Amino acid sequence: xxxxRARQQGTGEADAEVSSAxxxxxxxxxxxxxxxxxxxxxxxxxxxxxxxxxxxxxxxxDGTQVERxxxxxxxxxxxxxxxxxxxxxxxxxxxxSDALNEAAGxxxxxxxxxxxxEALA
Amino acid sequence: xxxxxxxxxxxTFFEESREGLDAMEAALLALDSGSxxxxxxxxxxxxxxxxxxxAATFGFVDVxxxxxxxESLLEEVRSERRAVDSGLIELLLRSVDCMRAMLERSSQxxxxxxxxxxxLRVELVRLVSGEVAEPAAAAAATAPVSGWNIAFxxxxxxxxxxxxxxxxxxELQQLGRLEVVRxxxxxxxxxQLSELDPSQCHLGWELRLHGAVARGDIDAVFDWLDGDCELxxxxxxxxxxxxxxxxxxTAVPKPVAGPRPVRETAAASSEGSSIRVGxxxxxxxxxxxxxxxxxxxxxxxxxxxxxxxxxxxLRDGLVQLExxxxxxxxxxxxxxxxxxxxxxxxxxxxVHDLERKLDKRVRLELQGEHTELDKTVLEKIGDPxxxxxxxxxxxGLESPAQRKAAGKxxxxxxxxxxxxxxxxxxxxxxxxxxxxxxxxxxxKAQQRGLIAAGQELNDAEVAELIFQPGFSTxxxxxxxxxxxxxxxxxxxxxRDLGGSVGVRSVSGKGSTFTITLPLTLAIIDxxxxxxxSERYIVPLTSIVESLRLRADAVRRIAGGGEVFHFRDEYLxxxxxxxxxxxxxxxxxxxxxxxxxxxxxGRRVGLLVDDLLGQQQAVVKSLEAHYRRVQGISxxxxxxxxxxxxxxxxxxxxxxxQRSRAA
Numbered sequence: 140x141x142x143x144r145a146r147q148q149g150t151g152e153a154d155a156e157v158s159s160a161x162x163x164x165x166x167x168x169x170x171x172x173x174x175x176x177x178x179x180x181x182x183x184x185x186x187x188x189x190x191x192x193x194x195x196x197x198x199x200x201d202g203t204q205v206e207r208x209x210x211x212x213x214x215x216x217x218x219x220x221x222x223x224x225x226x227x228x229x230x231x232x233x234x235x236s237d238a239l240n241e242a243a244g245x246x247x248x249x250x251x252x253x254x255x256x257e258a259l260a
Numbered sequence: 261x262x263x264x265x266x267x268x269x270x271x272t273f274f275e276e277s278r279e280g281l282d283a284m285e286a287a288l289l290a291l292d293s294g295s296x297x298x299x300x301x302x303x304x305x306x307x308x309x310x311x312x313x314x315a316a317t318f319g320f321v322d323v324x325x326x327x328x329x330x331e332s333l334l335e336e337v338r339s340e341r342r343a344v345d346s347g348l349i350e351l352l353l354r355s356v357d358c359m360r361a362m363l364e365r366s367s368q369x370x371x372x373x374x375x376x377x378x379x380l381r382v383e384l385v386r387l388v389s390g391e392v393a394e395p396a397a398a399a400a401a402t403a404p405v406s407g408w409n410i411a412f413x414x415x416x417x418x419x420x421x422x423x424x425x426x427x428x429x430x431e432l433q434q435l436g437r438l439e440v441v442r443x444x445x446x447x448x449x450x451x452q453l454s455e456l457d458p459s460q461c462h463l464g465w466e467l468r469l470h471g472a473v474a475r476g477d478i479d480a481v482f483d484w485l486d487g488d489c490e491l492x493x494x495x496x497x498x499x500x501x502x503x504x505x506x507x508x509x510t511a512v513p514k515p516v517a518g519p520r521p522v523r524e525t526a527a528a529s530s531e532g533s534s535i536r537v538g539x540x541x542x543x544x545x546x547x548x549x550x551x552x553x554x555x556x557x558x559x560x561x562x563x564x565x566x567x568x569x570x571x572x573x574l575r576d577g578l579v580q581l582e583x584x585x586x587x588x589x590x591x592x593x594x595x596x597x598x599x600x601x602x603x604x605x606x607x608x609x610x611v612h613d614l615e616r617k618l619d620k621r622v623r624l625e626l627q628g629e630h631t632e633l634d635k636t637v638l639e640k641i642g643d644p645x646x647x648x649x650x651x652x653x654x655x656g657l658e659s660p661a662q663r664k665a666a667g668k669x670x671x672x673x674x675x676x677x678x679x680x681x682x683x684x685x686x687x688x689x690x691x692x693x694x695x696x697x698x699x700x701x702x703x704k705a706q707q708r709g710l711i712a713a714g715q716e717l718n719d720a721e722v723a724e725l726i727f728q729p730g731f732s733t734x735x736x737x738x739x740x741x742x743x744x745x746x747x748x749x750x751x752x753x754x755r756d757l758g759g760s761v762g763v764r765s766v767s768g769k770g771s772t773f774t775i776t777l778p779l780t781l782a783i784i785d786x787x788x789x790x791x792x793s794e795r796y797i798v799p800l801t802s803i804v805e806s807l808r809l810r811a812d813a814v815r816r817i818a819g820g821g822e823v824f825h826f827r828d829e830y831l832x833x834x835x836x837x838x839x840x841x842x843x844x845x846x847x848x849x850x851x852x853x854x855x856x857x858x859x860x861g862r863r864v865g866l867l868v869d870d871l872l873g874q875q876q877a878v879v880k881s882l883e884a885h886y887r888r889v890q891g892i893s894x895x896x897x898x899x900x901x902x903x904x905x906x907x908x909x910x911x912x913x914x915x916x917q918r919s920r921a922a
Contacts, residue, residue: 179458180709182458182459183458186453186456186458209424210419210424210425210461211419211458211459214458214462214463215456217463218453218456222452222453245426245430246440246443246463247441247442247443248443251443
């Protein structure tokens, strides 16, 4: 379940679908890499990193490396997305791991996280 | 209609009904274990009958209607028109639960009937009218739901208890198809991401669980979240649509299955205003009072025409007075003491249910049910005991097959024992199961980062690990011995009562959990200390040692704190006169006395002027008479009539640690 296999989708249809809002300026933003062990202990660092890029507006998250994830991590991302939305920014994914997809799907947070729809099948 | 206000009797009705239900439950369980005593059936019938009568009198229509059907069924059993089988007993046990829940809701003024009670009532009606006479069919009818609506909102501290909703949802998924109707961020979430504490949870969910899932299985998933979330579980509407049921929103939030959810606790504490006392205790009081009156009249007689020759009589009188007063004090204290049996009594049912659910065979032995302890302690010890009993059956005792393979009898034994020991009450929960799995516990602790890899631990240290917060093995309860579920909560609850909990385990032979509790929270043994003109009482149980320090033994550290060397460690000195702003106190350390106190393994030295002696202190709440003061847990009256404050050791140690950290 928590395999390493990741779906890369830096380009292609799914990508266009989730970031139609501002596909023009996303190219400039460097992806924020979510750590392999993305659980409670990693949240403080991740939060700081996310706060750092918040102002950039168009954010790309790389969830391909995530092997372990918990509710705290997904909550952090949900609140990040919420604040980003409030500022008019956008969230886009540079791929997600199965573990991340499974957890987000189970908690019903995939939509709130703007995860690529086809990953949830 | 009636000039009499019936509400004044409600409380009595509820209490008697609860007792009636307990009696019904006990009798049903006795019937289930093969007893053929006809008197048991009568007991059950009588209890149901009086609850019905009372409910009708006091206008609890729903309760009366429900009980009426149950009574009709019981009437058939009583007149031997219906045979007793395990299906019927199961149904009646569920009815007892249902009535208990209904009464609980009536006593809180909430709507009484809910979908569950209505479904159960219809089931009973069907059975009575003969529609479903076959026990097999009755069993099938016990799971008429096609699914459940679950509203689950985490309270912020949920994650800190080691419970991750992710794991809960996985468990729910095992039961049936889980659909997340809505996931949302709660209002408790901070507005700014920067203010978010990632260890706090601010999420809520509306879930739908499809499939013929038993309510008990869902409850079991949320079992350990007692007080950590808001939870409502209601059957899916279409399931019982045929039964003219109330709208689903009348379903009262079903508290998490751990028997005392937050709101009920609140109700329980407001109930705390009354106590049922055995008539013998009241008689003892009256008896003592009579002796006091006699002594008093004798003394006043001497006082009226006193001559020196009567001095011996006066002395005798005073001795009598003293004895009578002491006995009176004892009797009054005994009124607050209740037998622990009232807590033990809920375990036969719990064990019965768990046996079925976990497919294990358990023999429950209760000992020392008559051991008495303070009502306050009694009320709060129930939940930790339930946790421990559940744990013992779930993780301690093996399945019949495993037991057979290990050369033990297929039926496991679970022993609950209570007894007094040197001013404390000791409660032991022991099983003859597999014992703690040391290797697995150590592995888990390393994985959780509680201990460093390769660290060698002895048995006691390993056992200690399971009480660590965050050592929850619930997710892998099957592949690990999984004893850590909620053990930190158990320890916290017991500590709150001023007690301690420990475990002894022999691999393959079983484990014994021992809870030691003070007999009462109303009286403590204390050391009276002087600080200036004030008197402070330090609870004796937390004192490690008292000593006089030389001036050069005290070191000053950066930030103005003072420490001294005590048995290989440096302890902060806490000047009580400074903490509580007492004037004219001794300020030179070498002229005062340092009392070393300990809480949770942390020590602090308290500087006081002098030690005045040891005394039993009757604790009076400061909050009730004044307000809460940090570092003070209560007050007491000294023999000269002056007020002394009781030091809250935990609070003072925290203050001391903070001043050292600063």
